Amino acid sequence: MNPVLDGWSIDGATAMHAWAIATAATVAAACALVGTLLVVRRMSLLGDALGHAVLPGIAVAVLAGGRPGSPFVFAAAVATGLLTVWLTRLVRSAGSLSDDAGTGVVFTTLFALGVVIVTAAASRVDLDPSCMLYGILELVPFDTVSIGDLEVPRGFISAAVVLGTLTTAAIATWKLQVFTAFDADAARAAGVPVAAVTGGLLAATALATVAGFEVVGAVLVVAMLVVPAAAAELLVRRLHHMVLVAVALAVVGTCLGYLAAWRWNASAAGMIAVVLGLEYVAAVVLAADDGLVARGLGRLRYAWRVLCEDRLAAVWRAEEKGTAATAPVSLVQRLAVGWLRLTGRFVGRAGGLALSSAGRREAEMVVRSHRLWEAWLGQHAQLPLDHLHPPAEWVEHHLGAAMRQRIEAEVGAAGDPHGSDIPPEA
Amino acid sequence: MADAGSSAPPVVEFHDVTVAYSGRPVLWNVDLTITEPCLFGIIGPNGAGKSTLLKSGLGLVPLVHGTARFWGRPLADVRRRVGYVPQRETVDWDFPVSVMDVVLMGTYGRLGWFRRPGSRERSLARECLDRVGLIDVADRQIGRLSGGQQQRVFLARALAQEADIYFLDEPMAGVDARSQEQIFGVLAGLRSEGRLVVVVHHDLRTAATWFDRVALIDMRLVATGPTAEVLTPDNLRRTYAGQVDLLQEIGQAVAARSRTT
Numbered sequence: 001m002n003p004v005l006d007g008w009s010i011d012g013a014t015a016m017h018a019w020a021i022a023t024a025a026t027v028a029a030a031c032a033l034v035g036t037l038l039v040v041r042r043m044s045l046l047g048d049a050l051g052h053a054v055l056p057g058i059a060v061a062v063l064a065g066g067r068p069g070s071p072f073v074f075a076a077a078v079a080t081g082l083l084t085v086w087l088t089r090l091v092r093s094a095g096s097l098s099d100d101a102g103t104g105v106v107f108t109t110l111f112a113l114g115v116v117i118v119t120a121a122a123s124r125v126d127l128d129p130s131c132m133l134y135g136i137l138e139l140v141p142f143d144t145v146s147i148g149d150l151e152v153p154r155g156f157i158s159a160a161v162v163l164g165t166l167t168t169a170a171i172a173t174w175k176l177q178v179f180t181a182f183d184a185d186a187a188r189a190a191g192v193p194v195a196a197v198t199g200g201l202l203a204a205t206a207l208a209t210v211a212g213f214e215v216v217g218a219v220l221v222v223a224m225l226v227v228p229a230a231a232a233e234l235l236v237r238r239l240h241h242m243v244l245v246a247v248a249l250a251v252v253g254t255c256l257g258y259l260a261a262w263r264w265n266a267s268a269a270g271m272i273a274v275v276l277g278l279e280y281v282a283a284v285v286l287a288a289d290d291g292l293v294a295r296g297l298g299r300l301r302y303a304w305r306v307l308c309e310d311r312l313a314a315v316w317r318a319e320e321k322g323t324a325a326t327a328p329v330s331l332v333q334r335l336a337v338g339w340l341r342l343t344g345r346f347v348g349r350a351g352g353l354a355l356s357s358a359g360r361r362e363a364e365m366v367v368r369s370h371r372l373w374e375a376w377l378g379q380h381a382q383l384p385l386d387h388l389h390p391p392a393e394w395v396e397h398h399l400g401a402a403m404r405q406r407i408e409a410e411v412g413a414a415g416d417p418h419g420s421d422i423p424p425e426a
Numbered sequence: 427m428a429d430a431g432s433s434a435p436p437v438v439e440f441h442d443v444t445v446a447y448s449g450r451p452v453l454w455n456v457d458l459t460i461t462e463p464c465l466f467g468i469i470g471p472n473g474a475g476k477s478t479l480l481k482s483g484l485g486l487v488p489l490v491h492g493t494a495r496f497w498g499r500p501l502a503d504v505r506r507r508v509g510y511v512p513q514r515e516t517v518d519w520d521f522p523v524s525v526m527d528v529v530l531m532g533t534y535g536r537l538g539w540f541r542r543p544g545s546r547e548r549s550l551a552r553e554c555l556d557r558v559g560l561i562d563v564a565d566r567q568i569g570r571l572s573g574g575q576q577q578r579v580f581l582a583r584a585l586a587q588e589a590d591i592y593f594l595d596e597p598m599a600g601v602d603a604r605s606q607e608q609i610f611g612v613l614a615g616l617r618s619e620g621r622l623v624v625v626v627h628h629d630l631r632t633a634a635t636w637f638d639r640v641a642l643i644d645m646r647l648v649a650t651g652p653t654a655e656v657l658t659p660d661n662l663r664r665t666y667a668g669q670v671d672l673l674q675e676i677g678q679a680v681a682a683r684s685r686t687t
């Protein structure tokens with residue numbers, strides 16, 4: 001009798017779940033690692049293909065007497081994966097198909113073949129077609145081997161071995177993978193063994209896929225390969241960051257998904273895939289600098305800066321003319337004045353608001369930008385005087401010191417077309 | 427080497443090179459010899475096979491027949507000494523790498539399978555970026571550059587390879603006059619260091635000012651030699667409105683036959 005089962009209790013159940021989570025997370029990490037390279041090489045469909053196409057290999061190996069989860073079946077599945085890749089290339093060049101059409105032809109055919117074998121042999125062997133699709137994560141902890149006095153699930157061991165192998169290979173050859181992924185022709189011209197590098201990636205994909213297929217099923221394997229990497233691509237801009245983020249998303253999503261499935265008594269594989277999908281949606285919203293949130297925030301920050309700079313410039317101009325500045329009218333303008341006072345750029349009370357020295361410098365740079373741009377446009381764009389103000393009103397918030405110097409050099413001593421002085425650079 | 431004079435093998439020699447894509451020949455029997463380091467232009471209309479010629483030299487497309495040799499040796503012996511700048515549109519510029527990452531790629535061939543770029547490679551890459559005027563954007567994602575800047579990133583990557591021969595495929599495409607000057611300046615610098623620079627180029631006016639020698643190509647070699655002697659109205663007419671129709675038809679016929687046999 002299985003000693004773990006003997007001690008079945010709340011704690012025993014928790015241990016079971018912990019093993020299932022650890023196995024799924026290990027598979028997820030391995031998939032996210034290769035998935036990152038597949039996604040940036042625009043080869044995600046190939047992961048999909050392998051996830052399905054290994055089915056006939058597993059079916060045949062089991063029919064030949066292999067036990068599901070045994071190294072023999074594992075090897076057969078990986079071999080089928082590599083065969084798929086090779087067939088894909090053959091179909092593509094023979095029928096002059098595009099890359100993804102060739103992949104589509106091969107993997108659907110192989111998968112269908114696998115389904116036929118599994119269903120036809122269902123009476124003779126212990127292979128459940130739906131297990132192949134949705135996985136048997138919940139059962140993983142029951143098939144164990146003893147290591148010392150620890151009962152370790154077989155699925156976890158194979159996943160851990162695969163993850164270790166892939167991580168080592170990735171670290172060792174990362175730069176060549178990146179070069180090949182980015183620019184295969186230049187890589188080949190520089191002497192990178194591009195075919196070997198790509199072959200290595202495909203073999204790694206087959207390994208990760210098979211490790212995943214056995215524990216989480218075809219559907220989730222595809223999700224684990226593609227979704228975390230695609231989400232990571234939205235969040236960061238460097239490949240080595242992307243791979244770390246993808247692995248983190250995969251592991252976190254897997255844990256959360258499993259716990260949610262446990263809580264609501266749903267399919268673990270299904271729930272994990274859903275959580276990974278939600279992570280992707282979150283990535284779309286939060287994406288580094290062109291996500292919805294970042295864009296919204298950026299726009300707000302810009303509007304606020306314009307508001308503040310306009311208040312500073314208004315007071316400066318009023319001082320220059322010797323009149324009182326128009327009091328802030330709207331609520332946001334008053335908020336801006338409050339903020340400027342808080343940050344020490346205005347001094348005094350609402351009635352007699354005055355610029356501090358820092359505020360004065362800032363205001364002068366806004367006015368300087370404005371008048372320089374009016375002067376430049378007046379000279380170079382032949383615009384009538386009344387057309388100069390609106391563009392300057394907009395450009396004044398965008399010019400840096402270097403740009404102002406260049407404009408000043410071009411404008412020369414001509415000065416502002418309306419006859420006002422242009423303040424000097426701070 | 428016993429005699430360094432006229433008997434030294436040419437830097438680059440294409441001998442009777444014919445290239446076909448899936449059975450359809452696109453480049454016929456090209457003989458092209460470049461005897462010494464210079465700025466060499468390859469000029470011809472779209473689809474003339476200019477990129478294909480460069481790729482055939484670099485072993486990126488198989489030759490139907492003919493040979494390409496460098497200093498009299500096959501490419502495999504001298505691979506690292508030949509640098510390549512592909513046409514800009516051949517890569518995905520949204521790829522998640524920084525400018526610095528791309529330039530470092532130039533050193534990977536030398537580093538072999540497992541060694542990582544170290545401080546020597548980094549300082550070399552920075553030097554190359556400086557040479558093309560991009561040191562300020564070293565950490566930027568490559569998609570966030572202008573077209574001209576992207577071209578110069580590719581150039582910097584090739585510089586980092588420290589090759590002796592450079593093949594550049596339209597480094598001036600979509601580049602404004604100022605960046606062109608800058609790029610040509612860098613290329614002229616390479617020539618004065620004794621390197622050969624072969625450039626696929628479209629603009630005849632700048633070709634006449636910058637290149638020492640040119641080859642006119644339109645599915646076959648039309649003419650080659652010193653720039654002033656080659657860029658004649660007659661040669662240009664033969665290149666840009668030549669006998670290509672015939673060559674194309676023959677190519678298609680060859681492809682059709684090779685498919686049925």
Ligand SMILES: Nc1ncnc2c1ncn2[C@@H]1O[C@H](COP(=O)(O)OP(=O)(O)OP(=O)(O)O)[C@@H](O)[C@H]1O
Nearest residue numbers: 447448452470471472473474475476477478479513
């Ligand atoms: N990978 C390919 N497969 C099939 N045909 C190709 C391939 N690449 C190029 N060709 C064909 O070979 C011919 C020569 O192409 P090549 O790219 O060498 O021209 P090019 O002179 O560089 O043109 P461009 O000025 O447009 O860059 C063209 O007819 C093109 O359609």
Ligand SMILES: [Mg+2]
Nearest residue numbers: 476477478513
């Ligand atoms: Mg070309």
